[in-house]
Amino acid sequence: MNAPIGSLADAMVLPQPYLLFLGDTTEPSFAKTAFGLADWAADRCVGEMGVAGCTVTTGLPRLSPAEAYAAGARSLVIGVANQGGVIGDNWVAALTGAMEAGLDIVSGLHVRLASVPALAEAARRTGRRLIDVRTPPPDIPVGTGRKRSGKRLLTVGTDCALGKKYTALALHRAFLDRGLDADFRATGQTGIMIAGGGIPMDAVVSDFEAGAAEILSPDAAPGHWDVIEGQGSLFNPAYAAVSLGLLHGSQPDVFVVCHDPSRKVILGLEDFVLPTIEEVIDLTIRLGSRTNPAIRCGGVSLNTSSMGAGEAEALLGAESRRLGLPVADPIRGGDAFAALVDSCLA
Amino acid sequence: MNAPIGSLADAMVLPQPYLLFLGDTTEPSFAKTAFGLADWAADRCVGEMGVAGCTVTTGLPRLSPAEAYAAGARSLVIGVANQGGVIGDNWVAALTGAMEAGLDIVSGLHVRLASVPALAEAARRTGRRLIDVRTPPPDIPVGTGRKRSGKRLLTVGTDCALGKKYTALALHRAFLDRGLDADFRATGQTGIMIAGGGIPMDAVVSDFEAGAAEILSPDAAPGHWDVIEGQGSLFNPAYAAVSLGLLHGSQPDVFVVCHDPSRKVILGLEDFVLPTIEEVIDLTIRLGSRTNPAIRCGGVSLNTSSMGAGEAEALLGAESRRLGLPVADPIRGGDAFAALVDSCLA
Structure with missing residues (x-):
């Protein structure tokens, strides 16, 4: 726990x-x-x-x-x-x-x-x-933007429901496997049950969204990592408010972009084209630097569940060369995932 | 009403x-x-x-x-x-x-x-x-991003509490004075009392923030203007979630940036430098274009209440030349404000 x-x-x-x-x-x-x-x-x-x-x-x-x-x-x-x-x-x-x-x-x-x-x-x-677990705790404070001790990683996405929770869990497990002191910080109901605690960020009143994210990953030892489950997407016209409050309050040092290469439009909103991975990296750095000027992208997590092993491996390699970043599918693991973990911890 | x-x-x-x-x-x-x-x-x-x-x-x-x-x-x-x-x-x-x-x-x-x-x-x-009036109505839907008929103007800001409500009210009154069909759409408690209705956007649950903004300015006649009271700032580390949900859901055609030239840091958060007007314009266009690709800046509203008339007039002129946009103080009105109204309606 x-x-x-x-x-x-x-x-x-x-x-x-x-x-x-x-x-x-x-x-x-x-x-x-x-x-x-x-x-x-x-x-x-x-x-x-x-x-x-x-x-x-x-x-x-x-x-x-x-x-x-x-x-x-x-x-x-x-x-x-x-x-x-x-x-x-x-x-x-x-x-x-x-x-x-x-x-x-x-x-x-x-x-x-x-x-x-x-x-x-x-x-x-x-x-x-x-x-x-969909009910947030009472008395959440408003955000302050104060810099907290310890290190933080946030998973972000090109959309909802494409692997942000799974990626955070896999990275948290990998950090523990490497002997690091790390907590998984849950922001949705399944994550909260897995972690045994957390805050359902989508149910928090907007004025307190960043404040909720701040108390979710409190001050910690300098070498400690909080691996924070992302929510929504800055590009989702319904849920971007959740994503921005979570980003500002989490003040991540590192983020990982989660993406499903088979998805072309926003889930349930077919008039909205999915952003590119580069657009997500760029906007996350721009907005996230407000509360952590040192924010950087650790790499990309692709959900290749719709592909065969060979096709997935080829795509991960091609995307990694194209973006100049580690690109892995945490479910497939392997060297690509180890490289993503290395990059996050670099 | x-x-x-x-x-x-x-x-x-x-x-x-x-x-x-x-x-x-x-x-x-x-x-x-x-x-x-x-x-x-x-x-x-x-x-x-x-x-x-x-x-x-x-x-x-x-x-x-x-x-x-x-x-x-x-x-x-x-x-x-x-x-x-x-x-x-x-x-x-x-x-x-x-x-x-x-x-x-x-x-x-x-x-x-x-x-x-x-x-x-x-x-x-x-x-x-x-x-x-701080209690939002029940059963607010999630956002859809669907384009609505009619025209919309949103006031945005470099920070909280520097004239977004006043600017929206003054623009609404000016639109009516020109014989236009227009509604003031209130998003905070005082505005709601003035309008006789509205939604307290800072009290809405994050998941429904954009959806609340969508129902606040519903489909209208093609020539109708909704003048929407802004909240917070995209640069405020506590309240940016409110501002982004309101921006996405309002899908404004035009926005006006509100600024207090005497303010150098975010209200109550002295470690955070106020953004420049240009930064607010640029980020508002970038984020707002997700739900309205035609979004544009109509001009700037400066709160010059701390200045004498001569000093204020000089500043408004200098800022207008520097930015290439109409810059006015709605409380002072005059030709500068008329030019701002012209630009919003252009």
Whole structure:
């Protein structure tokens, strides 16, 4: 688990280990959160449970809430989303039973847990907590721009949903593998569950966006790295405000541009052409230098999941030569990814 | 009063005319809101009232709530802020009496009106509304970047609190004086009270910031102008997220840069040098062109309130020649301001 986040720590530190809840899901893509936790927080997941009809599995042991509690679990995490992002009626008995077994409930769904009367009542009766990770902590201060100690890396993107969280997690793991002192700083609901804490930056009131990013990566030892999960894109006409507040408040020393070469337009906004990687580098340096004049680009992370190995390797090499920067796909790893890590730490 | 704002209109249309409430204020600078309303919404202010100890006046008639109601008033606006921005204990009886006389209460203070138990109780008893203009309307959509009909002007700034609201109001009035169809679109609490509606952009959740700006200036007739009050600055390390979301969502055809030549550093953040006017023009065009490729700078509004008339005139002329753009102080008006209006409409 990460170090506490200043005085807001208590509000955003999740009870761990987790029991992963899969609901009645039959479609693996709806269980992305559970798979992400099984991949990136396996040491803090004791097992999984579903209700009647569930056919997906993370591969973790199937446990009842009581068995999970006995194995150390302290919360049940809703690891699935149905269409609409609501609490299924057929989930309520399982969630209530988990509270009776001593587990808090953690959710990243849009609907608030306490808005389901049966869950609110069970929480009162059992004394358990209902934790919505989409809800920011209270009392976030406005930003100050004050330079903080320690080092910071931020992942940025040509758009939303193309690998900024995954890239940050992979870089964080690589930094730890090299013996560095580093924290992954989460800014979205899945990242927050993986990290065990963080701030859902898209849910913060605009006036406090940069301030939230400032408290997310507090002063640290000179050799310490915060690897910060990016959000949105400076070029996304819906979400650029989130990206700029996060950039200013994070004051990164290094950023990595995340891009999906198969994407040509902004997700869901087809009139908006995707920016080039060079445009993202240029604008990120220009805007980021307001709070860290030494900001630099460490390299590029390409999501080559739609390509075969040979095609991907050729593209990574060609893009690296074209841009004069390390270009890697963290999922493929290899020498290219090692070069990206080297460049970030240089 | 402005045209309704899409389907959110009901949430943000204030009951008018107003009775201005001055509390027990003795310091005119704490009554800025009342003075702003008396200046810019005089036709919708029937009078003023204070409580024991009040020594400031807007020059409007002193009326009791019953007299104000008889004169047409439908709300009492709290036109003052004490230190801390709270409801004075010695205000409560007057505010309760206003509700009994048939007036809703409108406030731009940080504290929520309904958090004062006596006011909440009186509102329930009398059926009157407690309206906090710092609270955004519910159900704001995310942005789409879709091009809207009609024309838009946005005021931007080298920093906060140097004349963006005043400049937008003066340009709006000048547009009306020239017979144009135009609305002032308010983005902060005083502006919202003046306009009788609007959205407090700094209080909107970041993910919805651009979307809020989009619904604030909806589709309009081709010759119609929305004159939009700017917020913050793209160069302010605390508030740039607000400014960028407002810029993207407003998709302005024209912007006017507001600047105070006596200010050298960001207000309250002395380590941050104020950007130059040219830097603001350049960055606003670069970022604004994402949602309106035809964006252009109409000119500059200088706040010369700290200068004598001769010194101010010389500076306006020199800056205009240096920048190759109209430069005016809207408070001084004159030929320079007329040239700025011409340029915006060109």
